[in-house]
Amino acid sequence: MLVSRCKFTGISAPFSVGAFVKHLAVPLSTRLHCALVNAEGGPQSRAVHCPKFQALKSHQKEQLHLYVDALLEWNQRMNLTAVREVGEVMERHVExxxxxxxxxxxxxxxxxxxxxxxxxxxxxxxxxxxxxxxxxxxxxxxxxxxxxxxxxxxxxxxxxxxxxxxxxxxxxxxxxxxxxxxxxxxxxxxxxxxxxxxxxxxxxxxxxxxxxxxxxxxxxxxxxxxxxxxxxxxxxxxxxxxxxxxxxxxxxxxxxxxxxxxxxxGHPTPRKYPRSPGTPAKEPL
Incomplete structure (x- = not known):
């Protein structure tokens, strides 16, 4: 994977993913994945009934399970999303x-x-x-x-x-x-x-x-x-x-x-990229 393919002004050199992961000390857990697949009742059971998620192939569902696990694990150390529950992530974000x-x-x-x-x-x-x-x-x-x-x-x-x-x-x-x-x-x-x-x-x-x-x-x-x-x-x-x-x-x-x-x-944009003054903050997830 490539984190920074081209160099841009103000962007530092490529960094070590391994070093950052080690610094975070967040081991991958299968606990959230098991909850998403096996739990009965509560938000977790609702997650697997999301129609568009259910329409995916089995290996795609597995990939999304792994992604959601990682998102919730890393969210304990980083501000990735305000959503903290598996079912909410599936409904609010994935679906x-x-x-x-x-x-x-x-x-x-x-x-x-x-x-x-x-x-x-x-x-x-x-x-x-x-x-x-x-x-x-x-x-x-x-x-x-x-x-x-x-x-x-x-x-x-x-x-x-x-x-x-x-x-x-x-x-x-x-x-x-x-x-x-x-x-x-x-x-x-x-x-x-x-x-x-x-x-x-x-x-x-x-x-x-x-x-x-x-x-x-x-x-x-x-x-x-x-x-x-x-x-x-x-x-x-x-x-x-x-x-x-x-x-x-x-x-x-x-x-x-x-x-x-x-x-x-419809046609090429002006050569100079526009910059909007007073750009609002990122919308909450």
């Missing part, structure tokens, strides 16, 4: 991330004129790997790049990717403002996704420079994003894109109705 797969597939097939069997996806502000790592497990033919600015979270992502045996993921440590200006990544991806990162206006400026002409930007939002979308219209147009669809997404988790905001990249 919720899986819910954006159908909109991505449907929109790509109908608008991009090609099969979505082998596409490149970038998850901007991946954090704990949501939704990018979940998408990579659910769609093993997709090549997924997880972009995360915090080095500690990148170490966790590398650990989770290796532990779950996911071969179609690359982890990149860097600020999206720098990555969007780098030729290694600029207008390189078929699809950019973002979940719980920032408001739509800012997301458009973060994500669209990474999307190739003819590609998609998909933002996972709550049930009532109309004001966000309206406020983002100018930013979307300035990035060479148009609003394609605002579609409700079926979600069985506690969030209730979710929405996928889908933009189509």
């Amino acid at each position: 919720d991330s899986l819910s954006i797969v159908p909109p991505i597939r449907d929109s790509y097939l109908s608008r991009c004129g090609a099969s979505c069997g082998k596409i490149s996806v970038v998850d901007v502000g991946s954090g704990a790997g949501l939704p990018g790592l979940v998408l990579a497990i659910a769609e093993p033919d997709w090549q997924v790049t997880l972009v995360e600015s915090m080095r500690k979270r990148c170490v966790f992502l590398e650990h989770a990717v290796n532990l779950a045996g996911v071969s179609n993921v690359e982890v990149v440590n860097g600020r999206v403002e720098d990555i969007g200006n780098d030729s290694c990544f600029r207008e390189h991806f078929d699809v950019a996704v973002a979940r719980a990162v920032a408001e739509m206006r800012v997301l458009a400026e973060y994500c669209l420079p990474l999307v190739r002409v003819g590609g998609l930007f998909v933002a996972a939002k709550g049930h009532n994003p109309e004001d966000e979308v309206k406020n983002a219209e100018t930013a979307i147009r300035s990035m060479g894109a148009s609003l394609l669809q605002v579609c409700p997404v079926e979600s069985h988790g506690p969030y209730g109705q979710r929405t996928a905001i889908i933009c189509l990249k």
